Amino acid sequence: xxxxxxxxxxxxxxxxxxxxxxxxxxxxxxxxxxxxxxxxxxxxxxxxxxxxxxxxxxxxxxxxxxxxxxxxxxxxxxxxxxxxxxxxxxxxxxxxxxxxxxxxxxxxxxxxxxxxxxxxxxxxxxxxxxxxxxxxxxxxxxxxxxxxxxxxxxxxxxxxxxxxxxxxxxxxxxxxxxxxxxxxxxxxxxxxxxxxxxxxxxxxxxxxxxxxxxxxxxxxxxxxxxxxxxxxxxxxxxxxxxxxxxxxxxxxxxxxxxxxxxxxxxxxxxxxxxxxxxxxxxxxxxxxxxxxxxxxxxxxxxxxxxxxxxxxxxxxxxxxxxxxxxxxxxxxxxxxxxxxxxxxxxxxxxxxxxxxxxxxxxxxxxxxxxxxx
Amino acid sequence: xxxxxxxxxxxxxxxxxxxxxxxxxxxxxxxxxxxxxxxxxxxxxxxxxxxxxxxxxxxxxxxxxxxxxxxxxxxxxxxxxxxxxxxxxxxxxxxxxxxxxxxxxxxxxxxxxxxxxxxxxxxxxxxxxxxxxxxxxxxxxxxxxxxxxxxxxxxxxxxxxxxxxxxxxxxxxxxxxxxxxxxxxxxxxxxxxxxxxxxxxxxxxxxxxxxxxxxxxxxxxxxxxxxxxxxxxxxxxxxxxxxxxxxxxxxxxxxxxxxxxxxxxxxxxxxxxxxxxxxxxxxxxxxxxxxxxxxxxxxxxxxxxxxxxxxxxxxxxxxxxxxxxxxxxxxxxxxxxxxxxxxxxxxxxxxxxxxxxxxxxxxxxxxxxxxxxxxxxxxxxxxxxxxxxxxxxxxxxxxxxxxxxxxxxxxxxxxxxxxxx
Amino acid sequence: xxxxxxxxxxxxxxxxxxxxxxxxxxxxxxxxxxxxxxxxxxxxxxxxxxxxxxxxxxxxxxxxxxxxxxxxxxxxxxxxxxxxxxxxxxxxxxxxxxxxxxxxxxxxxxxxxxxxxxxxxxxxxxxxxxxxxxxxxxxxxxxxxxxxxxxxxxxxxxxxxxxxx
Numbered sequence: 001x002x003x004x005x006x007x008x009x010x011x012x013x014x015x016x017x018x019x020x021x022x023x024x025x026x027x028x029x030x031x032x033x034x035x036x037x038x039x040x041x042x043x044x045x046x047x048x049x050x051x052x053x054x055x056x057x058x059x060x061x062x063x064x065x066x067x068x069x070x071x072x073x074x075x076x077x078x079x080x081x082x083x084x085x086x087x088x089x090x091x092x093x094x095x096x097x098x099x100x101x102x103x104x105x106x107x108x109x110x111x112x113x114x115x116x117x118x119x120x121x122x123x124x125x126x127x128x129x130x131x132x133x134x135x136x137x138x139x140x141x142x143x144x145x146x147x148x149x150x151x152x153x154x155x156x157x158x159x160x161x162x163x164x165x166x167x168x169x170x171x172x173x174x175x176x177x178x179x180x181x182x183x184x185x186x187x188x189x190x191x192x193x194x195x196x197x198x199x200x201x202x203x204x205x206x207x208x209x210x211x212x213x214x215x216x217x218x219x220x221x222x223x224x225x226x227x228x229x230x231x232x233x234x235x236x237x238x239x240x241x242x243x244x245x246x247x248x249x250x251x252x253x254x255x256x257x258x259x260x261x262x263x264x265x266x267x268x269x270x271x272x273x274x275x276x277x278x279x280x281x282x283x284x285x286x287x288x289x290x291x292x293x294x295x296x297x298x299x300x301x302x303x304x305x306x307x308x309x310x311x312x313x314x315x316x317x318x319x320x321x322x323x324x325x326x327x328x329x330x331x332x333x334x335x336x337x338x339x340x341x342x343x344x345x346x347x348x349x350x351x352x353x354x355x356x357x358x359x360x361x362x363x364x365x366x367x368x369x370x371x372x373x
Numbered sequence: 374x375x376x377x378x379x380x381x382x383x384x385x386x387x388x389x390x391x392x393x394x395x396x397x398x399x400x401x402x403x404x405x406x407x408x409x410x411x412x413x414x415x416x417x418x419x420x421x422x423x424x425x426x427x428x429x430x431x432x433x434x435x436x437x438x439x440x441x442x443x444x445x446x447x448x449x450x451x452x453x454x455x456x457x458x459x460x461x462x463x464x465x466x467x468x469x470x471x472x473x474x475x476x477x478x479x480x481x482x483x484x485x486x487x488x489x490x491x492x493x494x495x496x497x498x499x500x501x502x503x504x505x506x507x508x509x510x511x512x513x514x515x516x517x518x519x520x521x522x523x524x525x526x527x528x529x530x531x532x533x534x535x536x537x538x539x540x541x542x543x544x545x546x547x548x549x550x551x552x553x554x555x556x557x558x559x560x561x562x563x564x565x566x567x568x569x570x571x572x573x574x575x576x577x578x579x580x581x582x583x584x585x586x587x588x589x590x591x592x593x594x595x596x597x598x599x600x601x602x603x604x605x606x607x608x609x610x611x612x613x614x615x616x617x618x619x620x621x622x623x624x625x626x627x628x629x630x631x632x633x634x635x636x637x638x639x640x641x642x643x644x645x646x647x648x649x650x651x652x653x654x655x656x657x658x659x660x661x662x663x664x665x666x667x668x669x670x671x672x673x674x675x676x677x678x679x680x681x682x683x684x685x686x687x688x689x690x691x692x693x694x695x696x697x698x699x700x701x702x703x704x705x706x707x708x709x710x711x712x713x714x715x716x717x718x719x720x721x722x723x724x725x726x727x728x729x730x731x732x733x734x735x736x737x738x739x740x741x742x743x744x745x746x747x748x749x750x751x752x753x754x755x756x757x758x759x760x761x762x763x764x765x766x767x768x769x770x771x772x773x774x775x776x777x778x779x780x781x782x783x784x785x786x787x788x789x790x791x792x793x794x
Numbered sequence: 795x796x797x798x799x800x801x802x803x804x805x806x807x808x809x810x811x812x813x814x815x816x817x818x819x820x821x822x823x824x825x826x827x828x829x830x831x832x833x834x835x836x837x838x839x840x841x842x843x844x845x846x847x848x849x850x851x852x853x854x855x856x857x858x859x860x861x862x863x864x865x866x867x868x869x870x871x872x873x874x875x876x877x878x879x880x881x882x883x884x885x886x887x888x889x890x891x892x893x894x895x896x897x898x899x900x901x902x903x904x905x906x907x908x909x910x911x912x913x914x915x916x917x918x919x920x921x922x923x924x925x926x927x928x929x930x931x932x933x934x935x936x937x938x939x940x941x942x943x944x945x946x947x948x949x950x951x952x953x954x955x956x957x958x959x
Contacts (some may be wrong), residue, residue, distance in 0.1 A: 484814060
């Protein structure tokens with residue numbers, strides 16, 4: 001048998017990798033990439049590993065029973081995902097929330113935003129190989145989880161925001177503890193800058209990588225910190241203020257450089273601004289008052305529909321609820337930031353090196369469980 | 374129905390007795406003859422005028438006047454040198470201590486505890502527990518893997534790392550292989566590592582090891598050149614390639630790190646890259662390519678590769694100490710006699726012991742310096758790595774080589790120089 | 795040269811942490827302290843009282859067997875079932891009381907919100923593991939026992955870092 005000369009085809013050069021659910025760098029999500037040497041030429045995201053049918057299951061439970069169930073898509077950020085739901089139901093049933101309840105809801109939402117962003121930052125550190133940046137945010141998260149546990153009664157599964165207000169009032173001494181934890185946390189943020197954001201190796205890996213221009217960002221419909229890192233100062237707390245956010249004075253943090261570094265730095269700036277917001281909220285809060293409007297046991301409202309949005313850790317989180325006059329909602333549609341940011345994954349990964357894959361993928365602030373609902 | 378309910382004391386005693394029985398059988402039927410055979414091949418010294426037979430050797434524990442000369446003789450045999458003192462056991466013990474120290478050091482930097490519960494004092498037996506666990510795991514070989522190379526490559530890895538540690542002198546006269554061109558032999562042995570890595574990655578027959586193996590090849594080859602040039606500037610100052618000679622020339626003048634700081638820095642960065650430590654751990658980058666070229670390892674194969682990596686860490690840290698920090702130079706701190714007024718048999722040599730002491734302290738210092746970047750740095754990307762290795766480090770190492778040449782020609786160092794004591 | 799200063803700042807920051815106190819607390823030997831006695835709900839005012847949501851406690855002299863807690867839980871976790879008890883209480887004509895299956899309970903506390911008679915509260919106890927699934931179903935007699943929980947560790951912020959102490 002003689003030797004044969006085989007011409008190398010395009011298909012032979014490419015190697016198909018499945019960055020699948022069993023990969024330390026992907027979470028509960030799979031994307032199939034084809035690699036030519038070190039460059040990615042094709043990317044196909046494959047969500048759906050954690051799909052549990054949340055929207056359908058919400059039609060079988062009444063409005064209050066839906067709370068522990070609908071907070072599960074993003075259990076780390078549970079106060080934000082139930083915030084949007086409560087706002088939508090209150091609009092449907094014309095429920096007024098007392099003022100102190102609105103303030104406490106906003107405080108819980110800001111605390112949860114810190115918890116989620118710290119978790120995201122921890123995973124970002126370990127994706128880039130920085131094990132210290134994994135441990136420090138994960139430890140500092142404990143400060144806020146401790147506060148939330150005093151407030152709501154559970155460390156992660158809060159079930160705190162309900163249509164009508166919040167479930168219980170603040171315990172004694174919460175305000176002082178909150179202020180002392182926030183003061184300590186701001187000192188820790190300076191350490192993060194020293195060891196991570198100003199570290200030359202990190203900057204070299206993320207500056208100029210994965211550029212998402214302003215026009216592309218608006219066209220693809222990304223939201224949240226990804227949008228703000230591409231130069232669009234859009235924050236739902238400023239654009240459509242809900243509850244008491246129109247009384248709080250804060251600046252929308254955005255950066256103009258549109259690269260991976262900006263996408264990783266904007267949540268950090270958000271955290272700093274969040275400490276500011278929390279101080280103002282604690283200051284302006286009325287000292288006493290109701291925190292909850294009493295509802296009838298099986299609350300129901302007139303038929304109608306409503307759509308409300310909230311700024312969560314990942315972007316705009318909206319609920320579209322259609323009610324037909326019965327206690328159980330007719331249709332609940334959850335619009336999450338992660339699923340919209342996934343479109344940018346395909347657009348950004350193609351043409352970049354394989355080594356840039358973790359820094360681009362995780363900087364898009366994608367939470368797989370929420371995207372699958 | 375819980376496990377505690379089905380415990381029977383009698384069965385427990387029975388299993389302990391069964392274990393004791395088997396230990397005695399193995400010791401007497403296998404262990405003792407093995408010991409005799411080993412002693413048969415070790416040339417034993419004559420004791421007084423009677424030749425020492427293995428039987429007489431084993432009675433030395435009874436008669437103390439025979440013990441000390443026999444032990445001193447055994448310490449100077451070749452077998453001891455290769456297996457125990459400057460050889461494998463010493464390197465393996467330092468490697469094991471390094472693994473433990475690394476975990477505790479990183480844990481303290483990350484505000485947590487590290488291993489804590491195994492062993493009474495802060496988890497000191499954790500290494501042993503990990504070793505036992507790795508031995509008891511099943512080794513899974515991928516179906517289409519190239520089996521001879523898959524099994525041979527990790528053993529070769531440890532063997533080559535051991536060969537590297539065999540060339541390093543620990544005290545005057547204590548080196549396993551005293552080669553006249555010691556430094557060149559080290560460079561030659563270092564050239565084996567990318568080969569073994571690539572062979573193992575290819576034999577694993579899987580995509581992620583393939584990417585990891587290629588990255589290891591690029592990385593190690595790129596950083597060998599600044600490594601060699603930085604070491605060459607030391608050779609220029611010392612005038613010899615023999616490692617013991619380099620240490621002696623540092624003892625005659627001052628430590629070379631004062632004359633060649635840039636070379637020391639380049640050598641340090643290149644050895645971090647040779648060892649695949651963070652920030653240069655691309656071949657094993659966990660979040661991108663699962664575990665790089667060691668993805669398909671499990672059980673004791675993984676254990677062997679970790680052992681080889683840490684023995685290599687010891688070898689390169691010891692090389693740094695020998696080349697730049699003066700090897701074993703330091704004041705003699707052990708007293709001449711073990712007790713004042715003791716005039717019996719000389720039990721130890723104080724110069725050798727202080728040489729070993731200083732060498733070990735300096736090696737641990739350099740190892741801690743090599744462990745530090747893991748706590749503070751992210752991983753580097755391959756194009757930045759190659760750019761740094763091929764451009765920046767080679768230029769920097771040439772700078773110091775010219776400084777070294779100037780020092781020799783200016784008569785500052787070298788034979789009869791100004792700074793030679 | 796900014797990259798050199800970046801590295802030096804990182805090394806400085808990392809080494810500073812070698813003298814900061816460690817943050818972990820050693821769980822079985824040290825336990826967290828909770829403020830208060832557990833989550834409770836006041837049906838008259840319609841608002842809860844802040845506390846930790848752990849294991850439930852059932853006050854037998856207040857429970858009337860109205861099943862509102864079981865109905866509340868039906869849409870959430872289906873963890874509460876009513877069983878017949880041997881006790882005779884004036885307010886509990888049917889002699890039924892809730893039994894809670896902790897294999898299914900998500901500790902949300904809506905059953906406590908639903909109870910109108912101040913009979914069901916939650917306590918600080920969270921160490922509920924057992925060897926079998928059947929042992930996780932707590933009968934009304936087991937739910938009557940008030941657990942003893944003494945933890946005394948909380949986050950203290952000192953000038954050498956935050957620690958659990």
